[in-house]
Amino acid sequence: MAFEEPVEFEKAVKRALRQELPPPDFAAKVLARAAALEAATRAPQSGKMIVLAVWRKPAVWAIAAGITLAALIPTGISEYRHRREHQAREASRQLLLALDITRLQLQKTKQRLQKVSKQNAL
Amino acid sequence: MKNILIMALLALPLAAQDSFDFKTLDKLGTNSKNHTNITLDGDMLKLASGFLGAAGGKDATDVKNLVDGLKGIYIRSWEFRRKGLYNSADLEPLRSYLKQAKWTRVVESKDEDDLSEIYLLPQSGGKLGGVAIVAAEATQVTVVYINGSLRPEDLAKLSGNMGIPDIGSQLGNLKNAEKNTEKHKEED
Numbered sequence: 001m002a003f004e005e006p007v008e009f010e011k012a013v014k015r016a017l018r019q020e021l022p023p024p025d026f027a028a029k030v031l032a033r034a035a036a037l038e039a040a041t042r043a044p045q046s047g048k049m050i051v052l053a054v055w056r057k058p059a060v061w062a063i064a065a066g067i068t069l070a071a072l073i074p075t076g077i078s079e080y081r082h083r084r085e086h087q088a089r090e091a092s093r094q095l096l097l098a099l100d101i102t103r104l105q106l107q108k109t110k111q112r113l114q115k116v117s118k119q120n121a122l
Numbered sequence: 123m124k125n126i127l128i129m130a131l132l133a134l135p136l137a138a139q140d141s142f143d144f145k146t147l148d149k150l151g152t153n154s155k156n157h158t159n160i161t162l163d164g165d166m167l168k169l170a171s172g173f174l175g176a177a178g179g180k181d182a183t184d185v186k187n188l189v190d191g192l193k194g195i196y197i198r199s200w201e202f203r204r205k206g207l208y209n210s211a212d213l214e215p216l217r218s219y220l221k222q223a224k225w226t227r228v229v230e231s232k233d234e235d236d237l238s239e240i241y242l243l244p245q246s247g248g249k250l251g252g253v254a255i256v257a258a259e260a261t262q263v264t265v266v267y268i269n270g271s272l273r274p275e276d277l278a279k280l281s282g283n284m285g286i287p288d289i290g291s292q293l294g295n296l297k298n299a300e301k302n303t304e305k306h307k308e309e310d
Contacts, residue, residue: 084169091162091170098160098195099185099280102266105255106281109238112231 142267146215147198150263153207154200162195188279192270199264205235210258216265220254235260249273 054060144161151157162170171189174182202208220227220241229240236259243252250273255266 085173087166088169088173091166092173094160094162095167095170095174095185095189095195097158098162098197098266099188101158101160101197101199101264102195102255102268102280105238105257105264105266106240106277108257109229109231109240109255110281112233112236112238113229115233116231 141194141269142196142216142219144196144198144265144267147212147265150198150208150212151200153202155203156201158197158199160195160197164193167192167195184279188272188276191272192268194267194269196267196269197265200262202261205260207261208263210237213256213258213263213265216254216256220256225252225254245271250277253277 167189171186175186200208219225225241225243227239227241229238231238237257239256241254241256242250243254245251249271251269251271253266253268253272255264257264257266
């Protein structure tokens with residue numbers, strides 16, 4: 001039994017070191033797998049390139065600018081109109097107050113003059 | 123060229139005299155308890171006149187007609203708690219400005235502690251180029267300065283002789299105009 005063990009070991013080593021030829025379609029399979037992997041890694045890059053190409057087009061920028069302006073202009077006009085209305089209302093209030101003060105001062109002066117002329121008449 | 127420069131230099135003080143610097147009256151308000159400060163220049167007057175015109179009504183039209191020829195309305199008024207809290211000498215910058223040859227003092231009325239003065243700026247064609255009122259009472263000082271073209275009738279209207287403008291109804295119209303504007307906004 002002790003003599004049989006090295007023989008078995010020898011056989012195992014021989015089996016392990018035996019040259020094993022690849023199957024005939026091995027090279028084709030490896031090349032196909034490599035091509036598939038490359039295609040898979042390239043796919044998202046090509047998509048990004050398409051997006052970049054779109055944004056590089058001046059027409060796209062013009063459309064984007066147009067849409068942004070179309071959204072901003074009415075808001076700006078409305079804000080400006082609202083501010084002008086507020087200013088006009090405030091100016092009107094001040095104008096009416098100014099006219100009221102002027103009228104009051106003119107009336108006071110008139111009353112003073114009447115009082116003085118009455119005193120002079122007496 | 124030299125003559126033009128000299129003329130321009132001579133014209134500078136005259137141009138400076140065209141408008142009064144109201145900051146020179148600031149000292150008057152040092153001890154005041156209340157003050158009213160209204161400055162309406164040409165643009166603000168146009169804005170106000172347009173707004174009142176939109177409110178409609180006869181009074182609004184009268185105010186609009188009155189204001190159309192004006193370049194500015196300036197009011198400064200200070201109220202004091204008791205007598206002697208202001209120095210009437212602080213009114214001197216305005217008085218000296220109004221004592222210029224082109225201004226004419228048409229009224230000077232003194233009654234105890236109260237003094238009222240009305241100055242007019244005559245213009246060609248029977249029109250006025252401005253009106254200034256200086257009213258110094260015991261506990262109140264008011265300065266009214268109206269710059270721009272107006273007719274003597276406008277002054278009569280302003281004094282309320284003809285009941286125009288009726289400020290109360292104008293304020294009512296103003297409120298209506300505000301309501302209408304808000305309604306329009308809601309509809310939008």
